[in-house]
Amino acid sequence: xxxxxxxxxxxxxxxxxxxxxxxxxxxxxxxxxxxxxxxxxxxxxxxxxxxxxxxxxxxxxxxxxxxxxxxxxxxxxxxxxxxxxxxxxxxxxxxxxxxxxxxxxxxxxxxxxxxxxxxxxxxxxxxxxxxxxxxxxxxxxxxxxxxxxxxxxxxxxxxxxxxxxxxxxxxxxxxxxxxxxxxxxxxxxxxxxxxxxxxxxxxxxxxxxxxxxxxxxxxxxxxxxxxxxxxxxxxxxxxxxxxxxxxxxxxxxxxxxxxxxxxxxxxxxxxxxxxxxxxxxxxxxxxxxxxxxxxxxxxxxxxxxxxxxxxxxxxxxxxxxxxxxxxxxxxxxxxxxxxxxxxxxxxxxxxxxxxxxxxxxxxxxxxxxxxxxxxxxxxxxxxxxxxxxxxxxxxxxxxx
Amino acid sequence: xxxxxxxxxxxxxxxxxxxxxxxxxxxxxxxxxxxxxxxxxxxxxxxxxxxxxxxxxxxxxxxxxxxxxxxxxxxxxxxxxxxxxxxxxxxxxxxxxxxxxxxxxxxxxxxxxxxxxxxxxxxxxxxxxxxxxxxxxxxxxxxxxxxxxxxxxxxxxxxxxxxxxxxxxxxxxxxxxxxxxxxxxxxxxxxxxxxxxxxxxxxxxxxxxxxxxxxxxxxxxxxxxxxxxxxxxxxxxxxxxxxxxxxxxxxxxxxxxxxxxxxxxxxxxxxxxxxxxxxxxxxxxxxxxxxxxxxxxxxxxxxxxxxxxxxxxxxxxxxxxxxxxxxxxxxxxxxxxxxxxxxxxxxxxxxxxxxxxxxxxxxxxxxxxxxxxxxxxxxxxxxxxxxxxxxxxxxxxxxx
Numbered sequence: 001x002x003x004x005x006x007x008x009x010x011x012x013x014x015x016x017x018x019x020x021x022x023x024x025x026x027x028x029x030x031x032x033x034x035x036x037x038x039x040x041x042x043x044x045x046x047x048x049x050x051x052x053x054x055x056x057x058x059x060x061x062x063x064x065x066x067x068x069x070x071x072x073x074x075x076x077x078x079x080x081x082x083x084x085x086x087x088x089x090x091x092x093x094x095x096x097x098x099x100x101x102x103x104x105x106x107x108x109x110x111x112x113x114x115x116x117x118x119x120x121x122x123x124x125x126x127x128x129x130x131x132x133x134x135x136x137x138x139x140x141x142x143x144x145x146x147x148x149x150x151x152x153x154x155x156x157x158x159x160x161x162x163x164x165x166x167x168x169x170x171x172x173x174x175x176x177x178x179x180x181x182x183x184x185x186x187x188x189x190x191x192x193x194x195x196x197x198x199x200x201x202x203x204x205x206x207x208x209x210x211x212x213x214x215x216x217x218x219x220x221x222x223x224x225x226x227x228x229x230x231x232x233x234x235x236x237x238x239x240x241x242x243x244x245x246x247x248x249x250x251x252x253x254x255x256x257x258x259x260x261x262x263x264x265x266x267x268x269x270x271x272x273x274x275x276x277x278x279x280x281x282x283x284x285x286x287x288x289x290x291x292x293x294x295x296x297x298x299x300x301x302x303x304x305x306x307x308x309x310x311x312x313x314x315x316x317x318x319x320x321x322x323x324x325x326x327x328x329x330x331x332x333x334x335x336x337x338x339x340x341x342x343x344x345x346x347x348x349x350x351x352x353x354x355x356x357x358x359x360x361x362x363x364x365x366x367x368x369x370x371x372x373x374x375x376x377x378x379x380x381x382x383x384x385x386x387x388x389x390x391x392x393x394x395x396x397x398x399x400x
Numbered sequence: 401x402x403x404x405x406x407x408x409x410x411x412x413x414x415x416x417x418x419x420x421x422x423x424x425x426x427x428x429x430x431x432x433x434x435x436x437x438x439x440x441x442x443x444x445x446x447x448x449x450x451x452x453x454x455x456x457x458x459x460x461x462x463x464x465x466x467x468x469x470x471x472x473x474x475x476x477x478x479x480x481x482x483x484x485x486x487x488x489x490x491x492x493x494x495x496x497x498x499x500x501x502x503x504x505x506x507x508x509x510x511x512x513x514x515x516x517x518x519x520x521x522x523x524x525x526x527x528x529x530x531x532x533x534x535x536x537x538x539x540x541x542x543x544x545x546x547x548x549x550x551x552x553x554x555x556x557x558x559x560x561x562x563x564x565x566x567x568x569x570x571x572x573x574x575x576x577x578x579x580x581x582x583x584x585x586x587x588x589x590x591x592x593x594x595x596x597x598x599x600x601x602x603x604x605x606x607x608x609x610x611x612x613x614x615x616x617x618x619x620x621x622x623x624x625x626x627x628x629x630x631x632x633x634x635x636x637x638x639x640x641x642x643x644x645x646x647x648x649x650x651x652x653x654x655x656x657x658x659x660x661x662x663x664x665x666x667x668x669x670x671x672x673x674x675x676x677x678x679x680x681x682x683x684x685x686x687x688x689x690x691x692x693x694x695x696x697x698x699x700x701x702x703x704x705x706x707x708x709x710x711x712x713x714x715x716x717x718x719x720x721x722x723x724x725x726x727x728x729x730x731x732x733x734x735x736x737x738x739x740x741x742x743x744x745x746x747x748x749x750x751x752x753x754x755x756x757x758x759x760x761x762x763x764x765x766x767x768x769x770x771x772x773x774x775x776x777x778x779x780x781x782x783x784x785x786x787x788x789x790x791x792x793x794x795x796x797x798x799x800x
Contacts, residue, residue: 006521010678013680014677015676048469063456067450068451073447073656074655075656119407122407123407255472255689255692256475258691269405270405277407278410278414280413281410281414283414286508286509286511286541286685289655294691
């Protein structure tokens with residue numbers, strides 16, 4: 001092997017084009033040409049509603065009443081005990097999951113929750129599975145941990161987990177499965193029935209292979225659910241070898257503040273050893289002590305969310321009108337994404353055509369599923385209203 | 401190889417005993433028995449002075465006047481452009497280093513600065529060197545990046561870099577060298593003469609081996625310097641293939657807030673490609689977008705520090721008295737550590753003996769150098785004053 005003066009694989013990651021970023025930058029350039037109000041940008045999954053007032057109230061109170069050295073000092077590597085206790089209590093109040101503070105590891109956000117978990121359990125030769133469509137960074141994180149990602153193709157009917165194919169493709173090398181519900185990019189919530197059948201397969205395969213298969217529940221969208229009938233089962237209660245990777249990015253509209261946590265299920269096989277491996281992984285990657293002020297802020301804001309009503313309103317407005325114009329949309333129960341079938345086979349070509357109408361959509365290819373587009377509706381309702389005629393014209397251009 | 405249900409190496413890291421943590425916990429237990437005021441705990445390197453007032457002033461101003469969605473939203477993966485620009489300007493004002501915003505990658509603190517840098521450049525088979533005594537996590541970070549750490553033994557005379565041994569031990573596999581000045585654990589600042597001779601060797605070996613050897617300057621203590629005569633040269637100006645890994649933990653007393661940055665020297669060979677590898681590494685490890693509020697806070701506090709006068713006072717008080725009692729202390733120009741020779745060969749035994757006088761010191765073995773102890777003097781001056789008789793008695797117990 002030729003000497004590499006630096007890591008070519010990291011270079012490739014650093015240089016990889018991102019269709020989301022490219023679309024966003026195109027939107028900024030276009031806004032300069034024709035005015036921001038004439039560009040309909042649905043590309044970015046950033047919360048568009050402010051953090052609840054109580055976030056700043058708590059921050060001010062902490063600055064007024066807590067010693068600066070304590071407030072901004074290191075916490076324990078795993079996170080401050082009072083914060084972990086408060087989170088465990090909140091989880092148990094809502095889900096009766098039997099979680100304790102010592103099962104929780106505070107992290108610098110959703111990406112950190114995943115990388116710390118994956119490095120704790122994956123070794124070279126291992127496989128991690130996930131279900132298309134999926135958040136593309138899963139592949140980056142799994143490969144950085146030295147393992148392979150095995151993607152189960154989408155169930156393009158309802159975009160639930162495609163279990164027959166999963167069962168056919170799982171192998172003894174499978175050590176973990178990442179699932180994401182409510183889902184980015186589809187907005188779909190996996191039904192309890194689908195989840196229970198999935199966990200049943202996992203248990204069967206654990207027995208067959210004679211080793212644990214970890215379920216990694218990536219849950220940044222847990223609180224973003226719009227219908228009273230929609231339920232997001234807590235995986236710790238359905239399957240013993242479960243990690244929950246959480247972030248407050250979306251629920252409290254704090255994506256830039258990098259605060260989240262990992263739950264190592266109290267029922268996990270060798271829970272104490274696996275938790276210690278999570279601690280070692282956090283240490284090895286440089287993730288000890290999540291941001292200290294934010295640890296206190298989230299502990300005081302458990303059970304609170306940003307005002308999510310605008311997301312529901314946006315979803316309803318988009319779904320109702322786009323289906324009326326003749327688009328096939330998957331009904332999104334949660335998150336802030338709408339998943340829509342492109343009006344031609346090539347989603348990239350469809351997105352380019354949409355740009356003629358100043359509609360900025362993300363093609364589905366990078367999510368591991370061809371022929372769809374993702375619309376992030378974490379935007380102003382008023383922008384959606386202004387965009388509707390453009391969607392109608394685009395549909396008509398395709399003969400709808 | 402037997403199937404590992406999770407990573408045994410991460411487990412080992414998570415379970416590894418830490419003499420610093422053990423000492424700190426012993427101190428807490430002892431404080432309950434005999435009262436906090438009777439325990440003299442010099443174990444922890446946590447800032448003991450508050451953040452400058454301007455930190456909270458800026459935070460309040462941002463909360464009052466910046467839209468919450470912007471304030472707490474994602475920045476660019478590499479960090480907000482205005483923050484990177486402000487940092488580059490500050491570096492250039494102080495050191496004329498020709499750094500631009502595009503050479504800077506914002507990180508979640510010192511550990512992240514190091515792990516992101518190491519993963520960008522190291523590959524399996526590579527070696528990274530450092531000089532004893534050294535911060536023990538360097539070994540963890542280097543090995544997590546798949547490389548080996550090669551430690552140059554200490555120059556126990558002045559605790560400068562031991563260059564003849566370095567030159568004898570460097571090999572073609574050496575891809576990077578981490579240096580830390582002002583140094584943890586010794587408090588020593590490497591002289592300009594020592595640094596220039598070191599860089600000369602690096603350049604010679606680069607030519608001989610035909611590949612870059614990166615200098616990684618770990619600089620969380622850069623601002624903690626107590627004598628007007630002490631200078632901390634900026635490595636970017638002395639050696640082209642330099643990374644500077646910085647953190648605001650100590651300068652602004654914000655260790656828990658996890659905010660720092662990497663500088664990829666503008667003069668580095670293939671600077672743009674290496675910077676892209678740093679971006680890829682941050683992405684792979686889950687370190688994109690450093691905490692957003694703190695990015696703004698540090699940008700508005702460049703050139704400011706906590707009130708460091710107490711550290712200087714503490715250093716003078718300890719150094720003067722301990723040398724008077726007959727201890728051999730290495731004069732510390734910076735950081736907040738005093739490095740003192742143990743009064744018997746085994747530093748661990750010496751620290752156990754010191755506990756009889758309620759003195760909690762950290763033995764030097766974990767820093768890669770036997771026979772010394774580290775005293776962290778980021779404590780109250782009053783505690784030091786109360787501790788002096790105990791140090792005197794301890795010296796007398798050894799016949800001083």
